[in-house]
Amino acid sequence: MPKGVYQRRTTHENFLLKVKISESGCWEWVGSKLKDGYGHFHVNRVGIPAHRYSYKFYKGEIPDGCVIRHTCDNPSCVNPDHLQVGTQKENYDDSKMKGRHSHGEAHGNSVYSEQQIRKVMQLIADGIKPKVVSDKTGVALSTVYDIKGGRSWQHLK
Numbered sequence: 001m002p003k004g005v006y007q008r009r010t011t012h013e014n015f016l017l018k019v020k021i022s023e024s025g026c027w028e029w030v031g032s033k034l035k036d037g038y039g040h041f042h043v044n045r046v047g048i049p050a051h052r053y054s055y056k057f058y059k060g061e062i063p064d065g066c067v068i069r070h071t072c073d074n075p076s077c078v079n080p081d082h083l084q085v086g087t088q089k090e091n092y093d094d095s096k097m098k099g100r101h102s103h104g105e106a107h108g109n110s111v112y113s114e115q116q117i118r119k120v121m122q123l124i125a126d127g128i129k130p131k132v133v134s135d136k137t138g139v140a141l142s143t144v145y146d147i148k149g150g151r152s153w154q155h156l157k
Contacts (some may be wrong), residue, residue, distance in 0.1 A: 011043055015050070019078060026077040033113070037075035052079040055085070067091050073098065081141060112139055117147065124148050 009017075018031030018041070028049045029039030039050030055068045058080035064069065069091050072082040086094075110121055123133040130148060134141040146152040 005108060015041060015053060015057070018050070024072070024074075025070055025079060026074050026082060027079040028074075029076045029078050033076060039076055039144075050078050051075075051083055054080050056085045059083070059085075069094065113145070120144055120147055 012149055018029060018039070020028045020030050022028050026149070032040045033052065034040050035051075039051050041048055043053060049068075051070065052062065052068050055062060062085055065087070067088050069084050069086045070082055071084060072079070074082070077083075082149045103121065116139055120133055120137050120139050120143075123136065124144070128136075130141060130144045133139070134144045143152065145155040
């Protein structure tokens with residue numbers, strides 16, 4: 001090839017340059033990653049999660065409304081043999097079953113202590129009106145209603 005002339009790599013060749021195969025069988029994404037550990041890749045200047053690119057390339061289209069689940073529980077893995085299509089509910093249920101789902105005080109968005117929530121639950125059980133419970137405990141009224149309706153903090157029951 002003449003000096004200064006090079007052959008462009010394909011999108012998939014660029015993808016493979018950012019993959020390192022580990023002893024576990026995972027294809028570790030060593031390119032850029034998002035905060036949650038998932039690989040990030042660009043196709044025609046459009047960002048796409050690396051595991052979704054891998055699934056599409058090796059297995060085909062992803063049905064609308066579906067997510068790509070990691071059977072290896074490794075968010076940076078792009079091995080198509082470790083990826084499967086599923087619903088968000090299946091993904092959530094799987095994370096709960098495997099103990100990867102944080103809730104209560106351990107959840108990153110939690111603003112209340114377990115002690116506060118137990119007090120809320122006791123007051124609700126005593127028949128105190130939600131607005132009074134909120135005022136007494138400092139817990140948002142919407143959260144009191146969520147607790148009362150069984151939509152949050154269920155693990156404490």
